[in-house]
Amino acid sequence: MKPSCPCARGARFAALVAVLAACGALAACSHRADNTWQGYVEGEFVYLGSSQSGKLTQLDVARGQEIAASAPVFALESVDETAALQQAQQQLAAARAQLADIQTGKRPPEVDVTKAQLAQAVANARKAALQLTRDEAQYRVGGIPKGQLDDTRAAADAADAQVRELTHEVAVARLPGRSQQLLAQAAQVEAAQAAVAQAQWKLDQKRVSAPAKGRVYDTLYRVGEWVQAGNPVVQMLPPQNVKVRFFVPETVVGSLAPGRALTIHCDGCASDVKAKITYVSSAAEYTPPVIYSNESRAKLVFMVEAHPSVDDAPRLHPGQPVSVTLQ
Known part of the structure; x- marks a missing residue:
């Protein structure tokens, strides 16, 4: 076989160096910063x-x-709820009217009728008293028998009794209802008010x-x-219900606490979104099914949640992958 030309070997060596340099650059680009973690957006609907x-x-x-x-x-x-509300309102109006009627006693015209009857009874009593005085004088001189005098005296007593009766009726007509009756009707008003509130709530x-x-x-x-x-x-989805979830290893979780600031980077966002940690899980999300060791502890991750501001939250969408950088 013909030996390779030195210039060809030099070219292949230069190409290998270029590939290694490119691989090194790619590895450097894919290396994650110590304070940056991958996460996703979640919404509490x-x-x-x-x-x-x-x-x-x-x-x-x-x-x-x-x-x-x-x-x-x-x-x-x-339709049904509107009709039920109207019925309850009318029943409340009737209960209130009955309570007002009991509280005020009889109507003024009714009281006036009783007063007129009392005036008539007073006039009759005065007339009966005068007749009694005349008959007593006649009886003393022997002008009338004792039976007639007794009848006159009884008529005068009856007239006085009627005056007292009507006087009391006028006083009673001005009185409100009995206390127990008032309490009962007031309870009816409260029950009607509760029925109106219930009907209004169902309609709302x-x-x-x-x-x-x-x-x-x-x-x-x-x-x-x-x-x-x-x-x-x-x-x-209200904006305050938008949050970001990401996971950190157990070597980092001890340094995190609610209130710590961070920035959220998402593809297509014009700028990063600021947020604050609101929750740090106290339990590992993934635990190896073996006893803890220095190797297995490195596999433990803890969930962390952060909320952006209400103004920035609409820029994020549930399910969207993001990168989180701790401040």
């Missing part, structure tokens, strides 16, 4: 539903939409609003479908 069943009549949001706090989300059919449950601002991730029913009580209709 809020599932909006109603405690009442009904047909979905209104869906005010769409998937992917950003909504404000207290914004209307959906509504269920509420047919309209659901957003508990906080956030993004609608999915709608689970269409208008016209029947929704069972408790079933979620809309799935949303």
Whole structure:
């Protein structure tokens, strides 16, 4: 075989050096910094539903939409609940009217009638008293028998008794109802108020609003479908429920604590996102099925959670891989 040319051997050596240099550069690029860890974005979704069943009549949001706090989300059919509320309100009005009637006693016209009867009784009593005086004078001179005098005296006594009776009736007419009767009617008013509150609550449950601002991730029913009580209709994610999870070895977990700052890097993000650690797991996520040793301890990792600010959270998406750099 013909020996290789020295220039060819030099060229192959130069190429090998270039490959080794490239491999070294690639290894250097793939080396992870000691304070940087891989993680992912996770969202704690809020599932909006109603405690009442009904047909979905209104869906005010769409998937992917950003909504404000207290914004209307959906509504269920509420004909029965509206009628129940109106009935409860009318029953409350009737109970309050009855209580007011008991508290005020008789009406003024009724009291006036009793007063007129009392005035008539007073006039009759005065007339009977005058007649009694005349008959007593006649009896003393022998002008009338004793029986007639007794009849006159009885008529005068009856007239006085009627005056006392009507006087008491006027006083009673001005009095409110008895205390026990008032307490019973007041309890009826409170029961009616509770029925109104219950009917109002059931009606309010047919309209659901957003508990906080956030993004609608999915709608689970269409208008016209029947929704069972408790079933979620809309799935949303408030920004404060966005968090990042990453895992660190047991050699690092001891130096981490809630409140420590970090930065989150994601592909496609214009800039890094600042966040703070909110939770450090106290238990290893992966434990080798062998007794601990210096080799197996290196395989232990601990979960750490961090929350970005509410303003930066919409830049992150659940399931998105990220890199976390501790500060």
